[in-house]
Structures are given as structure tokens and as C-alpha cells.
Amino acid sequence: MRGSFFGLNVSVSGLFSAQKNLDIINHNITNATTPGYSRQVGYQTAAAAIPMYDGTGMYGTGSVVNSVNRIRDDFLDYKYWSEAQSSGEWSAKNDLLAEVEATFNEPSLEGTSGSGFTAVFNDFYSSLQELSKSPADLGLRDIVKQRGVTVANYFNSTAAHFEKLQEDVNYRIKTKVLEVNSIATQVKDLNRQIYTAEVDGTVANDLRDHRTLLVDKLSKIVNIQANEVVVGQLPNGRDNVHFTITIGGKNLVDHFSSSEVQVTQRTTKLNANEDVANLYDISWKDTGAAVKVTSGELRGYLDVRDGNEGDNGSPNMKGIPYYVKKINEFVQKFAMSFNDGYVNGVDVGAGHADGYALNGTTVSGLKFFTMLGADGKPESSTTFIGGATTIPAQYSKLTAKNFSVSSEILSDSRNISASGSASQQENAVVLDKLIDLRNNVSLFGEGSAEDFMKSLIANMGIDAQQAKTMTDNQETIVKQVENERQSVSGVSLDEELANMIKHQQVYNACARMITTMSQVYDTLINKLGV
Amino acid sequence: MRITNAMMVNNMISNISKNQTRMDKLQNQMATGKKIEVPSDDPVVAARALKLRTDVAEITQYQKNVDDATSWVDITESALSNIGDVLHRARELAVKSANGTMSTEDQQATASEVKQLREQLIQLSNSTYAGRYIFSGYQTDKPLVDEVTGNYAIPSASTEVMNYEIGVGNDINVNVLGGELFDGTGASAVAGSTPKMIQDMDKFFDDLNTNNQTAISTLIDGIQSDLDNVTRIRADIGARSNRLDLTKSRLDSDEYNFTKLMSNNEDVDQAEVIMNLTNEENVYKASLSAGAKIIQPSLVDFLR
Numbered sequence: 001m002r003g004s005f006f007g008l009n010v011s012v013s014g015l016f017s018a019q020k021n022l023d024i025i026n027h028n029i030t031n032a033t034t035p036g037y038s039r040q041v042g043y044q045t046a047a048a049a050i051p052m053y054d055g056t057g058m059y060g061t062g063s064v065v066n067s068v069n070r071i072r073d074d075f076l077d078y079k080y081w082s083e084a085q086s087s088g089e090w091s092a093k094n095d096l097l098a099e100v101e102a103t104f105n106e107p108s109l110e111g112t113s114g115s116g117f118t119a120v121f122n123d124f125y126s127s128l129q130e131l132s133k134s135p136a137d138l139g140l141r142d143i144v145k146q147r148g149v150t151v152a153n154y155f156n157s158t159a160a161h162f163e164k165l166q167e168d169v170n171y172r173i174k175t176k177v178l179e180v181n182s183i184a185t186q187v188k189d190l191n192r193q194i195y196t197a198e199v200d201g202t203v204a205n206d207l208r209d210h211r212t213l214l215v216d217k218l219s220k221i222v223n224i225q226a227n228e229v230v231v232g233q234l235p236n237g238r239d240n241v242h243f244t245i246t247i248g249g250k251n252l253v254d255h256f257s258s259s260e261v262q263v264t265q266r267t268t269k270l271n272a273n274e275d276v277a278n279l280y281d282i283s284w285k286d287t288g289a290a291v292k293v294t295s296g297e298l299r300g301y302l303d304v305r306d307g308n309e310g311d312n313g314s315p316n317m318k319g320i321p322y323y324v325k326k327i328n329e330f331v332q333k334f335a336m337s338f339n340d341g342y343v344n345g346v347d348v349g350a351g352h353a354d355g356y357a358l359n360g361t362t363v364s365g366l367k368f369f370t371m372l373g374a375d376g377k378p379e380s381s382t383t384f385i386g387g388a389t390t391i392p393a394q395y396s397k398l399t400a401k402n403f404s405v406s407s408e409i410l411s412d413s414r415n416i417s418a419s420g421s422a423s424q425q426e427n428a429v430v431l432d433k434l435i436d437l438r439n440n441v442s443l444f445g446e447g448s449a450e451d452f453m454k455s456l457i458a459n460m461g462i463d464a465q466q467a468k469t470m471t472d473n474q475e476t477i478v479k480q481v482e483n484e485r486q487s488v489s490g491v492s493l494d495e496e497l498a499n500m501i502k503h504q505q506v507y508n509a510c511a512r513m514i515t516t517m518s519q520v521y522d523t524l525i526n527k528l529g530v
Numbered sequence: 531m532r533i534t535n536a537m538m539v540n541n542m543i544s545n546i547s548k549n550q551t552r553m554d555k556l557q558n559q560m561a562t563g564k565k566i567e568v569p570s571d572d573p574v575v576a577a578r579a580l581k582l583r584t585d586v587a588e589i590t591q592y593q594k595n596v597d598d599a600t601s602w603v604d605i606t607e608s609a610l611s612n613i614g615d616v617l618h619r620a621r622e623l624a625v626k627s628a629n630g631t632m633s634t635e636d637q638q639a640t641a642s643e644v645k646q647l648r649e650q651l652i653q654l655s656n657s658t659y660a661g662r663y664i665f666s667g668y669q670t671d672k673p674l675v676d677e678v679t680g681n682y683a684i685p686s687a688s689t690e691v692m693n694y695e696i697g698v699g700n701d702i703n704v705n706v707l708g709g710e711l712f713d714g715t716g717a718s719a720v721a722g723s724t725p726k727m728i729q730d731m732d733k734f735f736d737d738l739n740t741n742n743q744t745a746i747s748t749l750i751d752g753i754q755s756d757l758d759n760v761t762r763i764r765a766d767i768g769a770r771s772n773r774l775d776l777t778k779s780r781l782d783s784d785e786y787n788f789t790k791l792m793s794n795n796e797d798v799d800q801a802e803v804i805m806n807l808t809n810e811e812n813v814y815k816a817s818l819s820a821g822a823k824i825i826q827p828s829l830v831d832f833l834r
Contacts, residue, residue, distance in 0.1 A: 032535060101568045107579040107796075118580050122587035129591045133598050133694055134662070136671060424668035424690070432693055432701070439698050450584050458577035461569025468570055479544060483537055490534030497829040 006059075007517045013062030014510035017044055020065040021503040028491045036213030038070040038489035039496075040205055070205040073488045077212055080481045081219035081226060085295040087474035088220035092300025094471040096169060097464040100304075100323060103161040106457050117453050120154045123147050128435050131418065136358060136425040141413035148368060148405045155331050159324065159401035163276050166320045169305040170279050174263050176221050176298050177282055180252070181260050183218045184245070187211060188258040191243050195255070201238055215245065222247055222296040248292025250284060260285040271308050273328065273399070274321035279305065318463055326456050327400040331369075334449055335398060337437055339367040342391045344442045353381070355417030355430030362422040366415055370406040371398045378404040535828070542821040549814040556807040559798045566796065575795055582792040589785045592696050596778045599694040602704040603771050606664055609657040610706070610764045616647050616654065617727070617757040620734065621750060623647075627738060628747045641738040648731035652677055655708060655725070665708035667719075668692075674708040674719065680728045682708070686719040696777050702770060706763055714759050727756050 024042045031037040042065040049058035106116040124147040131140045190211045197204040215226045225246045232240045242255040252259055263280035270279070282291045282298065293299050307319025314321065336342040341351030357363040370384035384406065388394040408415045420429030437443065444452040558567060569576035623640050626632065632640065655665055655675045662670035667690030676683040686708050693701035709718045712725030719725070724732070730752050737745040 097570070098568070101570060104569075106569065107566070107576050107583070118583050118587075122584060126587065126591050129595060129695065133595065134660075136662075419668070421668075426662065426666075426670040426692065427668035427690070428692070432695065435695060436699070450580070454577050454580045457569055457580060458573045461571075461573030461576050464568070464570030465573060479540070483540070486534050486537040486540065487532045490532075490536045492532065492534040494535075494829045497833065501833070 005521075006061075007520070008514060010060070010062040011510045011513040011517060013047055013064060014513070015507060017063040017065050018503045018507035018510065022500065022507070024068055025496050025500050025503070028496050029493065032491040032493060032496075034209075036209045036216065037491070038072045038205070038209055039491045040068050040070050043067045043069060067202065068205065069203055070209065071489055072208075072212075073485070076481060076485045076488065077215075078226075080478065080485065081215060081224065083474065083477050083481055084216065084219040085223050087471070087478045088297040089295045089300040089303075090467055090470040090474050092297040093304055094464070094467040096165070096300070096304040097460070097467050099165055100162075100320070100460060101464050103158060103165065103323075104457055104460065106453075115154075117154060117457075118450070120147075120150050121450065121453075124151050125435065125438055128431060131416070132428045132431045132435060134426075135418040135428040135431060138413065141358070141416050144416055145405065145409055145413045148409065152369065152403045152405055155327060155400040155403045158327060159399065159403075162320050162324050162327075163401070166276050166279070166305055169301050169320070170276075173280055173282070173298060173301050173305070176301070177261055177263050177280075180218065180221055180298075181258075183214050183221075184252050184258040184260070187214050187218075187243075187245060187253045188256060190214070191253065192256050194243070195241075198241075199234065199238075200236075211243070218245070220297060222298045223292075223294045224252065224296075248294065250287075250289075250291075261291050270306055270314055271312050271321040271325070274308065274324040275306075318459065323456070323460070324400070328398075330444075330449070330452055330456075331400050331403045332395045332398050333444060335367075335369040335403070336391060336395050337440070337443055338434060339369055340391050341433070341437075343437075343440060345392075347391065350430070350433035350437065352417050352430065352434060354420075356419040356422045356424075356427075357417050358414040358419070358425055363415065364417065364422070366408050366417055367406050368409055368416070370404055371402040372404045378407045378410055380407045535825075539825055542817075542825060546814070546817055546821065549810065549817055553807065553810045553814060556803055556810060559803050560800075560807060563798055563800070564796050565798050578795045579792070582788060582795060586785065586788050586792060588698070589781055589788060593778070593781045593785065595694045596696050596774055596781060599696065599702055599704045600771070600774045600778070602659055602664070602694075603767055603774060605657070605659040606704075606706050607764065607767050607771065609654055609664065610711075610760060610767060613651065613654050613711075614757065614760050614764065616650050617753060617760060620644065620647050620731065621753045621757060624734060624746055624750045624753055628743055628750060630743050637738055637741065641735055644731060644735045644738060648680065648728060648735065651727055651731060652680055655712065665706060665711060667705070667707055667709075675712075675725060675728070679724075680732070681724050682719040682721050684719070685721045688716055688718045696774070696781075700777075702773065702777075704770070706767065711760070711763055714755075715762075726752075730756060 021042050021044065024040055028039050044063055044065045047061040047064045049060050051057070052059050104116065106118060108116040108119055124144075127140070127144045127147040131137070131144050134140060190207055194204045194207045194211065197207065215224070218224055219226075226244070227246075228241050228243050230239045231242050234240050243253070244251055244255065245253040247261070250259070252261070261282055262285045264283055265278040266281055269275040269277065282293060282302075283289060284291060293302060303315040303317040304319040306314045306321060307317030308314040308321040308325060309318060310316040311325075337351065339352050341348045341354060352368040353365045355364065357366065365381065367381040367384060370379045370381060373379045373383065385394050388396075418429075418431035419425070419427035421427060438450070439448055441447045441451070443449055446452045446455040559565065566572045566575050566579075623644060627637065627640055652675050656673040656677070657664050663673055664670070665686075666672055666674045666684060667686035669684050669686065672684050674683060674686065675681065688707055688709055690705075690707060691703050692705040694704050696702050707719075708725070710716065712727045713719070714726065730749060734746065734749055734753075737743075737749065
């Protein structure tokens, strides 16, 4: 026998269900633009039916919303995390290589008056050519001196730029490491909230969205693996699920605990001749072991900061130390040949030091290029030689950063040794040989001095181009995965509004049912003349 | 595929930003007239640009060197021509004096002319170009011949050759050495000794004063050999001058060719860029208007 007010109760359950559904839609609409939000749906079922033992069978009792679930495809999240790492790595490299390109300032296409290597080098050789036609002209000698200083300055400032860039990258690494720690702590806290909330079997939708968003961020920075692992069973029979994030096999976040990563200053330089001092290594705070960074922005930064083609155990990439090494090699070999006629390990006897200075003196053996001493002032030829017995030994300390015109030349341009013998002021035999060195293709493995720089700049261009292409590709892939996620989890306003109307109509209909029921009871109670 | 509002907005933004990137690139190409800005835009073009820049700079320098060499050679040529004239006159006078028909007065007049010729020779041997003594080898700050004694004032070896570079590994010798000019092929100037040409003049002068006509007859051959030497050197200078002219015209065409190569390599085709930019502009406008149409309305606009 059905209860008298059964019908009213059925309608009321309909009102409640419609209201709950409208609430969920409301929540979806307001979060349509929330990053990382996944749409939620209410799982509505028919309420438990009442069996009637009078032969009519089960009586429906209305509807009920059982749970609110988010719509999410976990597989897409894993895909996103693995692609975001690669995307982060290449975009970091892309940004930094663009800075490397800017440092070289080549090709300076605005005419011949650029400030890049080619322009500086062309100017220097033009001045030597002019001097060779009139070796006694003091004005021309001063120009040679000044252009020599410009060549030295070009390398000084390039080297300084690279130092600055390396320090910048180092600082960025530190910042990123701090960010990793901050995200790890947040994820750890969220783990506790989610775990507590879900103990009774509900799903902590919005908290999970928040956590996924944090892992998204983390995956751009470093190679992470994020997983929910079942570690046993809870007393209530549910799986005991822990959320973990690992970097290179070690846990960064494990359920309620997180490990910290830290940066420590290196005591010895990785690239002894190229690096600035005190660069950071990334290690685990608890064990002190190095963090295995294999991709993400951090890998990109490390590669560019340390990359020296695999020398000294550095990353196998042409990073900042590689370019520093190359320009150091350039100034050493160039100065060796220009000063001492030392080409490819052989003294060809056509260097500046083989010539004689102007002004009837018998001054000889002067070097045109030396380096800045410890006091920051250009060294004289004698100081530069020091106690070194072989020519390569003299140049072992010369770098692009300390490259300079010698103090003798700076103090008196008459010391430019153009002449092949003493007291012959128009003798330009040595100067002619210096000019010929420009086209000497045995100077470098790559050919002449300009071939060397050309090849360096072309290689840099190719690397930067590759980074650009890879960044574009990776961004497209990440965007594709993100679109797939949006397709599954994103809020479609049209869909929500259509559902809104649907539930509104159900609500209206239920309300109408109540009116009808009310009239039925009115008839029953008031109209029956009992 | 289920399409959501966020997807449409994301796609629209990313497409429009791609349009803008392309327009920005074309805009830069239009404004700079260059295909590339940084090596990574096109490493091949960048490497070629560096090489061609060096080539053009070298050619320009060689052109300057050729011009300077030409001036030097021209000055030498005119000095040589004057020396030739002096020797011609000396030979003429020698022939006249050798046939014994001259009066004593004529002889004296001739003697004083020879003395003048000697002075002229000394002057010419110390010819300068921009303040530099052109026959003094490497010591262009010093005159070759002492004006008072007529002796070499400085030593000048036959190896003191001044070379101007007029091409890669292509040198031209611009100077004529005093020793060779005044003493004959391969001779070096020895400080304190008298140049043969001056010696001949001195001897001519002495012979005139002593009226030694036999000696003067033999001297004609001497002066003739001096003259031959000068003619030989003038021919040589002429050849150098010729070579400089040829080099100059070759360098001029090289400059044109290399500048053209440089332009082909790195300059944009303006017409093409303008076309592409206009095209991109249309695409951009279209995507903006499509975006505006797509993202604005939703079911909200149609519900009452």
C-alpha cells in the first residue's frame, strides 16, 4: 500500500536533483576560464524503488544525484607532462641561443660600418694596408694602433657578454630550483587535503585539478614522473592511493612528504678555462646526490651554461663555454701568428716581433698584441713573455677577455714594427707579411682567421635555427595535447546552457507535479463529503 | 571531437599570433631590405654575407692601393722622363763638342750648361712624392744624392723594393731604385760613391775645360748607355702602369660583381615582400573577423 503523500516526495526529489544539477552547471560556468579546471557532472540515478507486494512490482521513488565527478582523461595528462618537458628544454635553449647570437652581432647588415667581427677586422686590415703604403706616416700608425685596440675591445666585450650571460643562466637555474621546491611543497599539502577528502570514496575534483595544474608547471621545468600508486587497502576496503612525483628515479613528492632540491656552488670549475667561478650544481638536500636532470627548462639552462661539446664531461652541446673556448682559441692563434709568425706550430718568421720599430732605432722583438695584466693594464712584451721558453707557453694565459694591444704600441705608435731592418723607415717588408697572414689558410683548422669566425657564426646560426624549429614543433605538440585535454575536460558554455534549460524545465515540471498533487489532496481532503 | 569555448579561444589566439609573427618578419624584411636579421634566420645566407663582406672590403682596399700605386708610378715616370731629357741634351752637347768645331766661348757656354744639367740630375734624383724621396729605397726620408758633393748620401741596396698589394698574393713593385737608375741594372747605391750618371757629367765638364775631344767622343757612348738604362727603366715603369690600369678595371668589375652577389644573397625582393605582406595582411584581417564571429555568440545570446 503506497503512502498518502508519496507523490509529493517523488516530486520533491526531482526538485532537489534539478537544483543540484543547476548548482553543478553554475560551478562549471563560473570556472569556464579557470586554468586547469575540468568540467564536472552530477551522476543522477533513479532513487531506490519501493517494492510493492500487491503484484504491481517496484514503485519508483524519484531521482537522486549520487556524486559529482570531474571529466578527465589521465592518459592525456601523462602525455602532456612528457611533452612539456621537451618543450621547456627547447624553449630555454632557444631563448639563450638568441642571446648568444646577439652577442656576436653578426652579420651586421647595415652596410660596412657595422660593429661585428667582420667590420672590426676589415677596418684593422685596411689600416694595415694603408700603413704599408706609407710606413713612416705617424697618422696612419695611430690609426693602426686604434684599430688594433678596437679588435681587442671587440673580443673583450664579447667575452664579457658571455660571462654575464653565464651568470644570468646560473641565476635562472637557482630560481627554477626554488620554483621546483615551492611546487613540491604545494603538491605535498594538496596530497594531504585530497587524501583526507577522498577517504570516504568521494572525489576531490577541484583539489585534483589544482594539483594537476601544479604538475603541469613542474613538468615544464624538469623531467618528472607523476603517478598515483596503490600502496595497500584502507580499513573500509578502498585502495590506499598515494600520489608521488619523481625526478630521475628519486621521489620529489611522496604522499605527505617532499624532498628538497638545492643548488650548491662548485668548488672546481667544470670547464677550467672558460667558466666563471662558483657556478651551481643541482643536488638533493637530503642525500647530497646530484639530481638527474634529463630534460625540461633546467636541462636547457644547464646545457647552454655548461655545454662544451662534451669536453671535461660537459653536456654535448655548443653552449657558452664552447663559444668562449672558440674565441679564446681565436685570439691565441691569431696573436701568436700576428706577433711571432707562429702558424700551426711552426715559426714562419713573419711576425710583428721580427720587424723593427720606426725612428732610426733598432728596437725589435716587440709584440703587437699582449694581454691585460693582473692590474688590468696592458702588459709590455717582456712582461707578457715572462719566463716562458716556448711560444705556445707565452700565450697559454691569453684569453678573449684579457686580449689587448701591448703597452709599447699603445704608448708610441712608432713601435709598430713594419720594417724588415733597422733604420729603414719606408721598409714595409714585415708589414706586408702581416697583411698576407690574413689569407693564410693554415692559421686555423677551419682555414684563415675570417674562415674561422665565419664557420663559428654559421654553426651558431644552425644551432639556434635548430632550437627555433624544435621549439616550434614542441609547442605545436603541447598545444595539440592541451587541445585534446580541453576537448575532454573543457567547459562548453553552449552545452552547459542547454543542460541548464533542461534542468530548469525538469524543475518547473516537478513544481507543476506538486501543484497537481496538491489539487489531488485538495479533492481528497476537502471535496469528499465525509 | 568535442569543441569547447576555451579551445576555440586558444586556437584563435595561437593562429592570430602566428599571423602576427609572419607579418612581423615580413615587416622587418621590408624595413631593413634584408632577408635575415640573425644567423639563425638562415645560416647559409649569414655565412655567405660574412664572406662577401670581407671580399668587398678587400676589393675596395685593393682599389685604393692601385690608385696610390698609380700616383707613385706616374710621379716616377715624369721624373724619369725629365732625366731622359737631361741625358738627351747632354748627349747632344757631347756630340757637338766632340767634332772640334766649337769656339772656346762656345765650349765655356757648353761647360756651364753641362754644370746646370748636372745640378738638374741631382735635383731629379731627389724627386719627391708627398714629401717622400722616390728613388731612396726604404729611406724615403733622406735625399738619395748629396746636393753639394753629388755623391750618394745614403746606402740603398737593390733589394729595397716597395710592394703594394693589389690582389690576394698579387704585389706590384712601385719604386725605382736609385742605384739601378744611376748605375745600371742590379747596382746598389753605396753611400759616398758618386753615381755613374753624375760621374759622366763631371767628366764631361772636366773634358770640356781641358778641351779633351777624344775623351768626349768616348763619353758619348757612356751617356748613351745611361740613356739606354733610363729608357729601359721607363719601359718597365710603363709596363707597371699598364698592369695597374688593367688591375684597376678588373677590380672595378670585381667590385660590381661582388656587390651584386652580396645584394642577391641578402637583399629581399621588394616586390615579393610587398606581395607577401599584403597577402598576410589579408589573412590576418580574415582571421580576426572570423575570430570575432566565432567567439562572440553563444547560446546565452539566444535564450530569453
